[in-house]
Amino acid sequence: MNFLALLFRNRLAAMGAVVLSLILALVLITPLLPLVDPDVIDTGNRFKRPFTEGALLGTDHLGRDLLSRLLWGTRLSLAVGFAAAVIAAVIGSAVGIVAGYFGGRVDNVIMRVIDMLMAFPYILLALAIVAALGPGLINALIAVAAVNIPFFARNIRGIAVGLAGREFIDAARLAGMGHMRIMLTELLPNVLPVIIIAMSTTVGWMILETAGLSFLGLGSQPPQADLGSMLGEARAALITAPHTSIVPGVMIFLIVMSINLLGDGVRDALDPRLKSGALSRPMARTKVDRKGPIPAGSDALMDIRELETQFHVKKRVYKAVGGVTLSVRPGECLGVIGESGSGKSVTALSVMGLVASPPGVVTGGAVRLNGEDLLDMPFEKLRQARGDKVAYIFQDPLSTLHPLYKVGDQLVEAIRSHHNVSNREARKKALSLLKDVRIPNAESRLDNYPHEMSGGMRQRVSIAMSLANDPEVIIADEPTTALDVTVQAQILALLDDLRRSRGLAIIFITHDFGVVAQLCDRVAVMYAGRIVEEGPTQEVLDAPAHPYTKRLIACVPELGQGRRELAAIPGLPPVVDNLPEGCAFAPRCDKARDECRMGDVALRGGAPRAGAPRAVRCLFPEEEIA
């Protein structure tokens, strides 16, 4: 959506924009209006009330026309406020970009100076600057700008530090760009939205500050009018002639309010998170809106039937999961394999209603745990089941563990949120869990923060946490992808042990055939949101029936085959908001015929159980399945 449409969706921002543009239009045409000279003194007509003849808004203590002074004063105040904002933004952003880009000592020195500036209350600092430079509107402008430089510098530095470490900056240096050019052409365009946001939220404030200095007599000097000095001069007659204060007061209120409302709108519209819908807080569970009949269950421990999950983003519908049927029994490990975008993670998250809603919606199917439909379950019961009956292990333990709490406390919290036990008992259990996942020196590790542990140790803690309440099913979403191979081997061995000793059912999501082959009894291969093949791991790997499975396996380089040309699958997986008719793999498949591109291809074969027949979604499979 374009910027303006996004901006005016916010009613208050639109109102601010209207008021502000009216004021701006008025002050721009002020020199053309038939107004009296604002500085002509006519003491005989002092304190005339508003709406009297010849003076629409009345006159002040020297008989000067208030309407004329108001318009000219507003013109001056706005000009000074905007000028101060631009100066502060330019200097502050330059300082912030330099500090953030160079880092180290440069950053340290600059930021300490900025800290010193910030240590003074702003009005004191502004007063000190004006006192040093002498009163006058330009000096007030300099003071207001100087006082606001730290705000910009700190904001921009924070963004620039993050950007300076990004790879595209390194790439620019390798392309032969100098520091100055990198800051101007690589960093600046990326921080510009932040500068604009910071400006739009501070212009109003700076207009107020200038008015404040003028009110104290340090800004515009008589007889020149600006909003602050008008208020200051009217102060003496506040009771006898209140209109002289009210007129400039209302104008200040209108300006600052409209700028702030508009500024907030600009901030929200430019925030990249808003575009992806992040400002709308997701619901506590995924929205369920099942159209068709609810399929019957089976006796499996966890039974996913014809699950359909979609993402509704504006008018587009992304069919992330398009009718997936999976089941696991106690002690069984089911592998779900697929490339990015195949819907494997969304399937996993749909089980316990963890897909962010909006935009996610479960539009069909059923997920049963011990025969109970999880999609139907009251929220409180589902919340109790999360972590207690079904636990998750995610890819990146650093982002799933809370960085500010000790791992021991996080384990204790996980235990006590489901079981009414004392802190001491929970801690004892936490210790034994850490020992179960074979963390050396478990006692001392309880008091570690997540950043004090290595990636492998952190992943062990997440596994310990998932085991905390003796769940029946563990859903592991790429748990070893971020780990080194030697650590991965340890974690896989640990998971295998646990499922054998505790009778856990594991749904293991991965993209790695080697991992599936070593750990899983059965495997389901997903492509474009659907299962294309399922069966016992060994059989599927030895004799893949779906062309996609066969060619995907051929793509994976295996250790011990030496240097060679690798097999590749040309093309890209389809985007799930625009799936081709018929088989989703047909455009990349060299066996595809016309039939493949028409009508739905069904998953053929018996309902797969361990040792039972395999299933494949292909009209011309590589292997005939029983």
Add this chain to the structure above:
Amino acid sequence: MTLALKLTDLSKTFPLPKTLFGPEKPGVRAVRPLSLDVQQGETLGIVGESGCGKSTLARMLVGLLEPTTGTIEIEGKAPDTGNPAEFGKLIQYVFQDPISSLNPRKTIRQIMESPLKRLYGMGRRDRAQRIADIFDSVNLREEFLDRYPHEFSGGQAQRIGIARALAAAPRIIILDEPVSALDVSVQAQVLNLLARLRAEFNLTYLFISHDLAVVEAVSDRIVVLYFGAVVEVGKAEEIFANPKHPYTHLLASSAPVVGRPLTAPEQKGTELPDPLNPPPGCAFAGRCPRASDICHRQDPPLERMGDDQFAACHHPL
């Protein structure tokens, strides 16, 4: 054969922040003094686990980091270390994350043009011609040039990253985990493209990866790094089949392989040595089943073991 790259005693130590009181700390030795020759046209694989100094080494080689000691020679020339612009014409870098290595606010054309402008001062027409040639080589359509990076899939973005590296006409390209962010079906496309480009432009590759199977499939020789030091160097087809160093053996037996039963090759929860407090002697001794007294006292030197294989071990396999 001429040498494309010669490293002599290259090392990097990151200083630790000084505390107000207390003695000065020795700093973290990310890369220990390391010497290496790379032949022209060769693909040298560099493997090792996280924290072994792979990326620090790579960043030194392209001048993004200044080495603490040692020299880098590229085809007999020694560019000013720590000046990426001077390195740019000789050696280029392909980054791990294809999307984040492209500036999101620039069009692909602007991204492609900057090395041509800054390093070679080419005119507009020459640039357009050169970009067209390169895009043709990496199988990208020219209409992509006016789009922004977020419009591309990972595989396409990585090809753009490779095209940018090629634009500088370097002699050596450092590939830092170039396919680890890609799906397997796309990974093979990119690896095959790299192999073709190497022959076409007579390039030398340094291929950094944690995936042993990928490294083995693309490399002539492989260097195994552990804790900032080379523990083994050898021919790609030999080194994992007949490892001499126990660490190489551990790596090779940890990789999950279809048809191999699941066994933890290493028992208990061993951890990498602490870089702030490095152990004396061989850094691997604490995890090594063959470690003896001498391993804990003396750092083993890199010695020839077999035809083209070198390992740093007191008790080789």
